[in-house]
Each structure stands twice: as C-alpha cells, then as structure tokens.
Amino acid sequence: MTQDAILHSLIAENLVSDPAGARGRLLREAARLFRDKGYERTTVRDLAAAVGIQSGSLFHHFRTKEEILKAVMVETIRLNTALMQAAMDAESTCHGKLRALIRAELEFINGQTGEAMAVLVYEWRSLSEASRVEVLELRDIYEQLWLDVLNAMKHQGDLKAEPFVVRRMLTGALSWTVTWYRPDGGLSLDGLTDQVIAMMGLAE
Amino acid sequence: MTQDAILHSLIAENLVSDPAGARGRLLREAARLFRDKGYERTTVRDLAAAVGIQSGSLFHHFRTKEEILKAVMVETIRLNTALMQAAMDAESTCHGKLRALIRAELEFINGQTGEAMAVLVYEWRSLSEASRVEVLELRDIYEQLWLDVLNAMKHQGDLKAEPFVVRRMLTGALSWTVTWYRPDGGLSLDGLTDQVIAMMGLAE
DNA sequence: GTTTACAAACCAAGCGCTTGCTTGGTATTG
DNA sequence: CAATACCAAGCAAGCGCTTGGTTTGTAAAC
Numbered sequence: 001m002t003q004d005a006i007l008h009s010l011i012a013e014n015l016v017s018d019p020a021g022a023r024g025r026l027l028r029e030a031a032r033l034f035r036d037k038g039y040e041r042t043t044v045r046d047l048a049a050a051v052g053i054q055s056g057s058l059f060h061h062f063r064t065k066e067e068i069l070k071a072v073m074v075e076t077i078r079l080n081t082a083l084m085q086a087a088m089d090a091e092s093t094c095h096g097k098l099r100a101l102i103r104a105e106l107e108f109i110n111g112q113t114g115e116a117m118a119v120l121v122y123e124w125r126s127l128s129e130a131s132r133v134e135v136l137e138l139r140d141i142y143e144q145l146w147l148d149v150l151n152a153m154k155h156q157g158d159l160k161a162e163p164f165v166v167r168r169m170l171t172g173a174l175s176w177t178v179t180w181y182r183p184d185g186g187l188s189l190d191g192l193t194d195q196v197i198a199m200m201g202l203a204e
Numbered sequence: 205m206t207q208d209a210i211l212h213s214l215i216a217e218n219l220v221s222d223p224a225g226a227r228g229r230l231l232r233e234a235a236r237l238f239r240d241k242g243y244e245r246t247t248v249r250d251l252a253a254a255v256g257i258q259s260g261s262l263f264h265h266f267r268t269k270e271e272i273l274k275a276v277m278v279e280t281i282r283l284n285t286a287l288m289q290a291a292m293d294a295e296s297t298c299h300g301k302l303r304a305l306i307r308a309e310l311e312f313i314n315g316q317t318g319e320a321m322a323v324l325v326y327e328w329r330s331l332s333e334a335s336r337v338e339v340l341e342l343r344d345i346y347e348q349l350w351l352d353v354l355n356a357m358k359h360q361g362d363l364k365a366e367p368f369v370v371r372r373m374l375t376g377a378l379s380w381t382v383t384w385y386r387p388d389g390g391l392s393l394d395g396l397t398d399q400v401i402a403m404m405g406l407a408e
Numbered sequence: 409g410t411t412t413a414c415a416a417a418c419c420a421a422g423c424g425c426t427t428g429c430t431t432g433g434t435a436t437t438g
Numbered sequence: 439c440a441a442t443a444c445c446a447a448g449c450a451a452g453c454g455c456t457t458g459g460t461t462t463g464t465a466a467a468c
Contacts (some may be wrong), residue, residue, distance in 0.1 A: 022443085040327055042246030044428060056430075057444050065428065122326060125242055126407050161402040167390075169403055172380020173373040187369075198365040201375055201405020226417085248454060261418045263455065 016075040023061055031072045031115035039069055039119070069123065070131040070177040076116040077138040080108050084145055094156060095202065097149045101186050103193045105174050108155040110183055143167065150186050158202065170196075210286050220279040227265055230255050235276045235319035243273055243323070243330040251344040274325065274335040279301065282319040284312045288349055298360060299406065301353045307397045309378050314387055325379045362406065374400075 001009075012018045015022035026171045030051035033042045044065055050057040062068045087104045109117045120135075127135065150163035159166065173196070183189060197203055205213075214220045221228035221376045233254035244329045248269055252259040266272045291308045313321045324339075331339065354367035363370065377400070387393060401407050 038242075038244060040242060041330075043426080045426095053443090054445055055428085056446080059429065060443060063429095079395050080382055126245070160405070160407055161399045165396070165399045166403050168380065169377040169400065173377040174379070176372065176376020192369075195365045195369045196373065199370050200403060201364070247452080249452095257417085258419050259454085260420080262458075264417060269454065 001086055003083060006086060010079060010082060015078050026061065027072050027075065030068050031119050034123055035118040039123045056192045066128055069126060072116050073120050073135050075137060076113055076120055077142055080113065081142045088145060094149055094152045098153065099147055099193060099197060101149060102196050104188055106177065106192055109178050110181055114178060118178045133163055205290055207287060210290060214283060219282050230265065230277050231279065234272050235323050238323040238327055239319045243327045265395060270332055273330060277324050277339050278342060280317055280324055281346055284317065285346045292349060298353055298356045303358065303397060303401060305350055305353060306400050308394055310381065310396055313379055313382050318382060322382050338343055343407050
C-alpha cells in the first residue's frame with residue numbers, strides 16, 4: 001500500500017479529513033498557525049482569515065477553538081500511526097525496522113505533516129484534560145510500535161540502554177529537529193537518519 | 205568553586221537576581237507558572253498573586269510582561285553557563301567532559317532551575333525579536349562549550365556522527381526529559397546520564 | 409532619640425482593547 | 439424546500455497595562 005492509498009483509506013473510514021475539503025483545509029492552516037505562533041497566540045480570527053471566512057463561521061465546523069486543536073492532533077496521530085506501521089512492515093530485520101521508524105518520524109516532523117507534528121509535540125499543554133486523555137490513548141498505540149522494536153534489539157544485544165529510555169530520548173531528539181533542520185539544506189532526510197544511527201553507534 | 209559560590213559571585217556582579225529578594229522570588233514563580241501553563245496562558249494577575257501583590261505592582265519591577273520572560277531566560281543561561289563551565293573544567297578527558305556536560309544539563313533541566321530551563325527551551329516563540337537576539341547571543345556561548353568537546357571527540361574517533369548534529373540531537377533528547385523523568389523515581393540522575401552514554405555506544 | 413524628608417514598594421480602580429463565542433439572518437446546494 | 443455553509447454584528451469576559459494615591463523602609467537633620 002502506498003502512502004497515498006493509506007491516506008485515502010483513512011479518509012474513507014472518516015478517520016481523517018480530506019485535505020481538499022473545507023474541514024481538511026482548515027485543519028491544515030490551523031496546524032501551521034499553531035506551530036508558528038502557538039495555540040494561545042492564534043486567534044479564531046486568524047484561523048478564519050487563513051481559509052477566507054468570517055470568524056463566527058468557524059463554529060459551524062467546530063464547537064470550540066480547542067476542538068480544532070484536538071482534531072489536528074487526533075488526525076495526525078491516526079495518519080502517522082498507519083504510515084509508520086506500513087513502513088515498518090516492509091522491513092524484516094530489527095535494525096531495518098528501527099531505521100524505518102526513525103526515517104518515518106523524521107519525515108512526519110519535517111515533511112508535509114510537520115506543522116501538525118510540531119503542534120502534537122509542543123502544544124499538548126493547551127488541551128483540556130478530557131481531550132488529553134483521548135489523544136494519549138492514540139499515542140500509546142503509536143509508541144508501542146517503537147517499544148516492540150527496541151525491546152527486540154535489546155534482547156539481541158544490539159542495544160545497551162533501556163528501551164523505554166531510548167525511545168524517550170529519540171522522541172526528544174527527533175522532534176527537536178523541527179527547530180533546526182531544513183530539508184533543502186546540505187543534509188537529506190536519509191543523511192539525517194544515518195546521523196542518528198551513527199550517533200547510537202549502530203552504523204555498519 | 206562550589207555551585208553556591210558561583211551563584212553568589214553572579215549575584216554580586218548583578219548578573220542574576222538573589223532568589224531571596226523580591227525580584228528573584230518573582231522570577232522563580234514566573235518560571236514555574238510559565239512552564240506549567242505556558243507564557244500566554246499565564247496572566248499578570250497570576251504572576252502577582254503568586255508573590256502576593258496586586259497585578260499593577262508588577263510594573264514597578266518590570267516594564268512589560270515580556271520583560272519578565274526575558275529575565276527568566278537571561279538569568280538562567282548566565283547561571284547555567286557558569287555552572288557548566290566549572291563542571292567541565294573539573295574533568296581532564298574528553299569522555300569525562302562530555303559526561304559532565306550531559307550530567308550538568310540533566311541537572312539544570314530536572315533540578316532547581318528546571319522550571320526556568322523548560323521555559324528557555326519551549327517558550328522562545330513568545331519573545332519579541334529584540335529579546336530573542338539578546339538571548340541567542342548568550343546561548344551561543346553555552347553551546348560552544350558543547351561543540352568544543354564534541355569536536356575533540358570526533359577527531360579522536362570516539363564519535364562517528366557530526367558534532368553539530370549530535371549536539372542538536374542531545375539538546376532535544378535531554379530537554380525532553382522534563383516531560384517524563386522524575387528524579388524521585390527508580391532512576392537517579394547519574395543513572396540517567398549512564399543511559400545517555402550507553403545509548404551513544406560510549407559505555408566502557 | 410525623635411523628627412523630617414524622600415524614594416521605593418505597593419494598592420485600588422479601571423481604561424482600552426482583544427478574546428472566544430453567539431445570534432439572527434441570508435445565500436447556496438442537492 | 440430542507441439542510442448546509444456562511445455573513446455581519448456584537449456581547450461578555452478577560453487581557454496587559456496605567457493612573458493617582460498610600461504605606462513602608464531608611465537615613466540624615468535636629
């Protein structure tokens with residue numbers, strides 16, 4: 001299944017919004033604004049202007065501003081979990097799977113869904129308690145993909161540190177790339193993935 | 205020089221505020237509130253209430269709310285740069301220096317200055333352009349300490365990846381610990397430092 | 409050792425503005 | 439001809455910050 005096929009099957013199941021639709025376009029703009037200015041600094045007037053409607057009209061699509069934030073996060077996790085699962089399944093060895101996970105997450109963070117990923121990582125404080133629970137449940141599924149691979153590597157002796165610590169370190173390290181890495185610079189995404197593998201002393 | 209001696213010499217030079225004074229106490233509470241709720245969600249009324257004064261009285265000490273944020277950041281960098289320099293100077297080998305840097309940064313993030321460090325890392329978007337320049341200048345000094353050590357290790361062959369990439373990965377990984385690591389749990393700060401070294405394949 | 413002078417620290421009140429959101433009505437679409 | 443999508447206007451609340459006046463700490467003057 002191609003990335004595009006995965007996206008469209010999720011759209012068909014109503015798990016993510018069609019980026020071409022009104023709702024999808026709003027979520028895309030919202031992600032960009034939330035990342036650039038932060039959720040609190042982004043006003044409903046900003047959001048409305050970004051898609052060319054009046055601020056009041058937003059509330060036909062979402063009951064509250066926070067619901068927009070939650071939707072950005074939920075849809076992003078759903079899509080990226082599916083994409084990541086597919087990327088991992090294509091590999092046979094643990095080493096290959098780990099590389100696929102790192103590569104995929106770097107792509108999420110620095111590619112098309114980058115705005116939304118940054119929001120997911122850095123704006124969870126702005127979620128209400130209820131929304132937080134909902135988002136965390138989805139995140140646990142995503143995280144389990146990582147832990148399964150890292151645990152296997154630990155058993156094989158390829159990994160010296162504790163898997164859950166390593167995953168958390170990688171979460172921080174990879175998400176932080178959004179603040180400094182530019183895909184159009186001298187370092188490609190594959191090159192960046194190589195650097196992470198090398199930093200972990202796993203290069204062949 | 206002990207950590208306490210370093211702190212007091214900086215206070216004497218008027219580079220950081222005495223934590224016992226009115227200004228110091230406010231900055232401490234501000235750091236806590238900014239970390240817990242974010243800068244935007246924290247109101248001047250929150251800040252004033254935290255130190256037991258009226259909101260308007262804040263503006264005798266700081267001209268704007270943003271000046272409070274800047275002060276938290278600037279004073280934190282100044283203190284931590286001095287502490288880190290001292291921790292590094294106490295080591296002779298590159299490996300020892302790197303461990304000291306990692307250990308020190310983990311301490312900054314998860315210790316007493318933890319609130320302020322989290323603000324420094326995650327709230328820079330709320331700074332005005334002018335303040336940002338000022339803070340970045342101080343940060344460059346701090347970062348150079350890391351790069352010097354990592355460059356030396358690269359030359360010695362202990363490090364396979366690019367120093368500037370490694371530093372940025374470590375920045376993300378270490379600062380992210382604030383979201384999950386609890387010093388009173390089963391893992392000590394030294395243990396956590398060991399995990400980082402092990403993850404980099406540098407354990408002996 | 410009391411008085412006087414003065415600045416720093418603070419309070420009570422509130423101004424002007426922006427915020428998220430509501431309302432009542434009008435196009436547009438199937 | 440209903441449902442959906444939207445607009446124009448604005449409300450109530452909360453925001454950063456200002457203002458005019460009072461308390462408090464301190465140190466010289468008597």
